Amino acid sequence: MSLGVHTVTVTPRSGAAVDITCLVDSVSMQHGRQDTDSQPAASSCTLDISFDSGETPVPGALDVGASITVTTELAGHTYTRFHGAISDISQGWVEAGPDTPDAVVAQVIATGPLASLGRRVVGDVPWPQQLDGARVAAIMAAAGVTLDPAYSDPGTVQVIPTDVDSQPALDLAQGVGSDSGGMLWETVAGEIRYADAEHRRGTAPALELDACDGLVTPTWRRTTEGTVNAVSIGYGVAPEGGEAPRYVAQRDDSITKWGEYGLSSTTQLAAAADAQALGSLLLTQNHDPVWVMSALPVDIKSLSDADTATLLELDIHGLISLTGMPAVGGVPTSAALWVEGWTESLTWATHDLELVVSGYCRTSPPPRWNDVNPASTWDSMGTQTWDDVSCLGPLVNLGRWDDTPASTRWNLVPAGITWDTWPTP
16 A cells, blocks of 8 residues: 655644645654543644754744644545644754754644643533533533534433532543543544543444554453452532442452452442442453453554555544454454554654554443344353343444444434435445
């Protein structure tokens, strides 16, 4: 395949965009989160620049506050790899000799829109009890950001009334997301969105990669990191002079086998049922150590143009299938992996991308009755109980409406589509 053509533009607060690609030696970017326990950080982009000071002036648009956009064009399509605002510029000179003008070297750092939310203080008006998605939307509105309901989720649990006093919008919104199983995130194009606990339900793998498509052999790790077999989840409003109620539970079988790994958390959940559901899910998903793969360096040069295009279209919550791994010990030979983020670097002749991934069952919503294949019977489930069925893996499309990926929303379906003409798999 052929590598894409990279372009870097800078747009001042007022004025037209300026193409500075010819000045940029390399681009380094980070996007998303590094694990499944944290909220995504603001995307970042670092530009290393050099040019002849005697011939090339520093573009006036290249200043703090201006926007940086990095794109890659492949097969006639343009893919945004970063969009954010410049926060830092450093500049120096390299002496090139008495008869040669000095070379200007500069480094420019830009961050995505989540970074600015950490500086926007909100909380003048109390918020009532409401769904987590509605609370995050209210926090964002107070910070001057309107979430698009076509792309941001409504929420799945009720959170308690809150009267905050001048706190950063980012901390408030991410706190709600952490307590409710959701996340505040920004797309690779710099759009802020909220994903609730159901966001990843029904997602099908968008791309299949072979282990040979990696720059190095993927590494599996199995440790007690992330193990949880005892929980204490605080919920509701604390009474005057007292403490909020707590849901407490543990897995005795896991404690006997591995020792106790406790998790105690005070949440904004309003209902006991939601605290119990959270605690039960944590115990079911994490009571045993599991094989974890966190980094997947992709050899883009080995991919077809079609697979490269699909890779560049992925964002946080994207799902990929990895196959062809060697059968060694008890490690998986194939896996469905969520994209949690990535690190990426671009030069004139290279494009390196290392995906941050997590196992499908680490963050997938718990299965529902109608997620079970109709061909399954009680006898075919062996000794497994429903309480322990925390994950069934990526669901098979059986041609039902429920098998349609959760990202398909009514207002995104073409107007000419009817129930009778809905495409079958």
